[in-house]
Amino acid sequence: MKHPVLDHKIDPKKAATYEKAVERVMAMSEQEMLAFMPERHYARFCECPKCYGGVQGYEVFAWRVERPEELKCKFCGTVVHPNPAYPEDQVMSGKNKLGETITHRFYYNPERKMQHFFTDHVAMYKRHWLMSQCRALGAAYQATGKDEYARRVALVLDRIAQVYPHYAVMSVGGMPVRHFKFAASQNPPYRWDEGKWGWHAPSDDMPAGVIECYDLVYDSPAFDKLSQERGYDVRKKFENDFLRDTFAAVSAHPNHVNNYVAYLSVAAHIGRVMGEPRFVHWAFHWMKQNVYAGCFYDGMWHESPSYHYMTTSGLRSCFESVRGYSDPPGYVDPTDGTRLENLDPDKDVAFWAKVRHAPEALDFPNGCSTPVHDTWGGTRASKPRDQTVSTILPGFGHASLGRGAGPNQMQAQLHFSGGYGHHHLDNLHLTLFAKGREMLSDIGYTWTSIRWWTTSTFSHNTVTVDGKDQAGKSSDGDLLWFFPDSHGVAVVEADGQRGYGHIEKLDTYRRLLVMIPVSDADAYVVDLFRTRGGSVHDWLLHGDADEDMSAACSLPLSQKLARMDAKGVKAYELMRDVQSAQAAEGLNVTF
Ligand SMILES: [Zn+2]
Ligand SMILES: [Zn+2]
Incomplete structure (x- = not known):
């Protein structure tokens, strides 16, 4: 198999630029360069012990390769490491999968009861820098054919194969306080906040960036020369001790239907570069699952319009990673019993065409997504329209009564979905769009300290019962009627009783909307909301979320x-x- 297998978009005319980009790393000795690959797992998050600025220890420090041991706070400007005021005089030990004892040093702030792993945080910046250099070295090799560049990459990949088996699986914790601890188990599947190569399972353990470097230099004689020096096959060791192990860790997870699917394309790349068709089949299977099992039958992703676009954008690059792929001659996959031949996702996953544009069915006349669940208000997904009619996504659970042309387009939308992640407690919510604007809004996605309000039942145009929020999970509404246009009149009714399944003796919770035209320009909406059971019913209308009313x-x-x-x-x-x-x-x- 001829490498590179992947299209790296290298332009040989830019050889001088590629060579210039690797001058610094080439000026280092091989030993100096290899010291940038950490021997232990890095610490993903680290707080500034002086000011505790920023959020959750995320990208708090400025780091430069010119001063590779130094961490300088972006918020207060303090060089916190190395700094005698913050000595790493505490020790944390644990065991890796091989049973070896691994030791991390840290500074402890008793006032905050917080550990600071500066050296291990520096290791993250060093590793990221080194991998970016490898990518640049691979490009320089492809553009010039000079083996000295390929040798540097081969050395780094060999170094990874040496250190990675000794990494411990570490956990970083969730919000609001991150930590750095040995994972309870060193065996996959890792929990969501754990990793061995990465820090966020399962996606981050797939070695994005590394496999591309391997592909760029795979055919170089540098590997054969290094294998002679080392006395083992450097390519095989890297594949067996690193690539196969990371793939095994990721694929140990039972489910890969999620909204951050890009790592599936990395799995496909590993399979293609290594010549391991099993990996490509695995990746393609989960890409298809995200389409078929992750979306409702109307093509809508199970969470929200914004997450629909995030996921389908990842899926688009996933499908590109396998487009045109063929299995080696004679190969039949032992798991799925099929052969892949000149793979064309558009043909082989026909539902994908429907999925890509599914949320547009509910777009406002101005082309913005209806801001339901965690959807950013003002997300413009399609072109403004001249004409509006009634539409529905019955699988997702959202109907839009619509009519009118130009500035007189109008929509009354009834929402009756369940909760499948990034949802709001919003059954039987009404959104009204008329005269070019939202008149009754859903606030949509927010990252604020009162996010609880924007997801609560109370912030929606619906009825709350006994001052309580709806359930969220297992709260799917039932569509009772939908007449898109009967002599100009449109009707929808849905039952949302499951949303209040936890209110005893609530036996009716349903909403009927009727849109009735009075002229070409205008219509009115009849809203009949029937609730029986519970003691307090609040019928809420919130007005426009963009302008005062x-x-x-x-x-x-x-x-x-x-x-x-x-x-x-x-x-x-x-x-x-x-x-x-x-x-x-x-x-x-x-x-
Ligand atoms: Zn600071
Ligand atoms: Zn909402």
């Missing part, structure tokens, strides 16, 4: 209260300037 009520209202009586309901605490009235006789509110 006002509303006038036909009933005489009470004195303004600065805050609502919260009665132990957290969401009520956010209700300010509250006025009330008895509404037994009915009322009008003009927006």
Whole structure:
């Protein structure tokens, strides 16, 4: 098999540029360069002990190859390492898979009860820098054919094969406080916050970046020469002790349907570069699973429009990584019993074409995704439209009654999905779009300290029961009716009772929307929300999330209260300037 197998987009005309890019690493001795590959697992997160600036020890420090041992805080400017004020005089020990004792040193701040692994954090920057150099060296080799560049890469890959089996599986913890600990088990599958080569399972243990370097220099005589020096086959050792082990660790996970699928393309690359078709079949199987099992039958990813686009963008590069692939002659995969021949994902995964554009069915007339669940408001996915009709994603659980042309396009959307990750507690939520803007909004995705409000039932245009949030999981609504256009009238009704499955004796929770035109330009919406059971029903309308709105009520209202009586309901605490009235006789509110 001729290498490189992958398309690295190397331009031989730029040979001088590629050579210039590796001058620094080539000026190092081989020993100096290899010292950049850590002997132990690096520490992914590290806080500044002076100011504790930034978030969760994530990219708090500036690091430069000119001063490779130094960590300088981006927030307070302190060089925290090396620094006698923060000595790494504490020791943490544990065992790797081989049973060897591995020791990490750290500085301990008793006030914060926090460990700081500076040396191991420096190791992360060093390894990342070294791998970026390998990529550049591989490109320089491809452009010039000079074996000295390939030798450097072969040395680094051989170094990886030497150190990696001795790495311990480490855990980094979740939010809000990260840690650095030996994982409870050194055997795969690793927990989500653990890794041996990486730190986030399963995706980060797939050696992205490394396999591309191997492909770039695979055919170089440098490997054969180094094998003679070492007395073993350097390629085989790297494949067996590193590539196969990382693949085994990742593939030990039972499920690979998730919204960060790009690592499946790395698995396919490993299979293609090593000539191991089993790996390609495994990767392609999980790519297809993300399409067939990760999406509802209407093509919508199971979480939200924003996560739909994040996942399908990863899947797009996954499918490119196997496009045109053929198994070696005579190969039949022992697991799936098939052969892959000139693979064409567009043909072989026909549903993929539907999946790619699925959320567009619910787009507002201005081309923005409906901001349901964790979807960023204002995400523009399609071109603005001239005409709107009623649409539905029945698998996801969202209908849009629509009508009108140009500036008179209008939508009343009824949401009745369940919760499958990145969801909100939002069954039977109503979104209204008219006159070129959202009039009743969903706030969508936020990363704020009151994110709990944006996901709660109370922040949605729906009915809350007894001051409680809906359940989220196992809360799928049922579509009862959907008439997209009956002489201009559109109707949808859904049952959302499972959302309040935890309220005893709630026997009715359903919403009917009817859109009725009065002219070419205008229509009104009848909203019939039926709730029976529980004692308090709050019917909530929140207005526009982008612009201020006002509303006038036909009933005489009470004195303004600065805050609502919260009665132990957290969401009520956010209700300010509250006025009330008895509404037994009915009322009008003009927006
Ligand atoms: Zn600082
Ligand atoms: Zn929402």
